[in-house]
Each structure stands twice: as C-alpha cells, then as structure tokens.
Amino acid sequence: MSADMLSTVIKPVHREGYPFIGIFAAVTLVLFLIWQPLGWIGVGLTVWCYYFFRDPARVTPQREGLLVSPADGVISLIEPAVPPAELGMGPEPLMRVSVFMNVFDCHVNRTPVAGTVSAVSYRPGKFFNAALDKASEDNERNSVALELVDGRKIAVVQIAGLVARRIVCDVKPGTVLETGERFGMIRFGSRVDVYLPDGVHPKVALGQTMTSGETVIADLRSDEGPRLGEVR
Numbered sequence: 001m002s003a004d005m006l007s008t009v010i011k012p013v014h015r016e017g018y019p020f021i022g023i024f025a026a027v028t029l030v031l032f033l034i035w036q037p038l039g040w041i042g043v044g045l046t047v048w049c050y051y052f053f054r055d056p057a058r059v060t061p062q063r064e065g066l067l068v069s070p071a072d073g074v075i076s077l078i079e080p081a082v083p084p085a086e087l088g089m090g091p092e093p094l095m096r097v098s099v100f101m102n103v104f105d106c107h108v109n110r111t112p113v114a115g116t117v118s119a120v121s122y123r124p125g126k127f128f129n130a131a132l133d134k135a136s137e138d139n140e141r142n143s144v145a146l147e148l149v150d151g152r153k154i155a156v157v158q159i160a161g162l163v164a165r166r167i168v169c170d171v172k173p174g175t176v177l178e179t180g181e182r183f184g185m186i187r188f189g190s191r192v193d194v195y196l197p198d199g200v201h202p203k204v205a206l207g208q209t210m211t212s213g214e215t216v217i218a219d220l221r222s223d224e225g226p227r228l229g230e231v232r
Contacts, residue, residue, distance in 0.1 A: 017053025058213035060180030205229025
C-alpha cells in the first residue's frame, strides 16, 4: 500500500485519545478471552475510538478576513443570539452559527480566525442533546472571546452534548492564535457556536457539512447578505 493510500486510513491521534484507546484495547483482549465474537466487537469499538480522536492536518484558507469552521459537522442553527454573558461582549444579539458534531466526526476544534484570546470562561451545566437550541443556555460550556486585529470580537463556545463529559480548551487570555489553529476538543458528541461580529452574515446554510479549519463560514470583508442553500 502506498504512503498516500495509508494516509487516507491512518490519521494522527489527539493526545486526549491515548488513554481511551488503551482502555478499549485492553477490554478487547479480555473479551477475546471470554468469547471470540465479543472480541471482534471490541476490535470494532477500538477502531471507532481511534477514529473519534483522530487529528488530521487541514488546509486553511490564508486570505485575511475569512472565518473558517471551528468544527467538523453539520450547521444546525443560524440565528441571532446574545453571546455568553461571562465573556462581557454586551447584551446585543449577534449572528450565531452552530456546528453540531456527531460521534463519528473529528472532534478537534480550531480557531475560526486569527486573533488574541481576550477571555476564557468555563461554566458547568446539563447534558441535553447538543443539536437543540436550549443547549446553548443550559449545557456545560466553555466560552472563548477572540479579539481580531481590527478590534472587533468574535465568540467561540464549546458545548457539551448528550454523551460528552469533558470539554478541553488549551488557550488562556493573551494567547495569540492563527486561523485554523487547534485550541481544544470535546469528547463524544457536542457542538461549537460561533458569534459573528455585528453586520457580518454567514456564508453557509442550514444542513451544510463543515470541515474544521477549511470550510469558510463568513467573510469580514464581504457585504453579501445571508446565503441560502438547497438540498439536491
């Protein structure tokens, strides 16, 4: 098998995944000792665990002003909403774009646009289905405010889902990030919300599939209105 073919199957793994992959593999060995068919089920689950924690390289657009998706998944919500109060971004609604990740998506989160982290705030909460609108208010979340070079701010909010039990965030106030740079992940099903600056419209549609670090979700330089999509 060529190196190119191997790279489509074998992906780098996020450091958060190694303990889980080890546990799945150990349980699989025990299952083989108990009954071979159970062992093969364990193999399948171990492979799934490996792919859940995959951390592939991505090709990020470099033009200034482009905002890319912070997560793999599907656009589940596009609507005005007030950013989390703990970020201090004011009471006015901003356009919110929500990317829902199921348990088969890559869960490594990436920065939508270059900037400096101005605030990070974790808040415990419930574990409703992350696809629901109320998950933004009620679920466990970690909120990051990012100040752009022109002084505007965006918010990126990691939201735990129905089976997610840990949000990982590797940045703190003062951290300088590039567009598409890794900043954290959420384990086992979740959602990431992006709050766009006032007057900026998303360039994606409900139901559209996102690729973290690659798919453009908004353009700070564009005056184009909201973009519509059609299932075909």
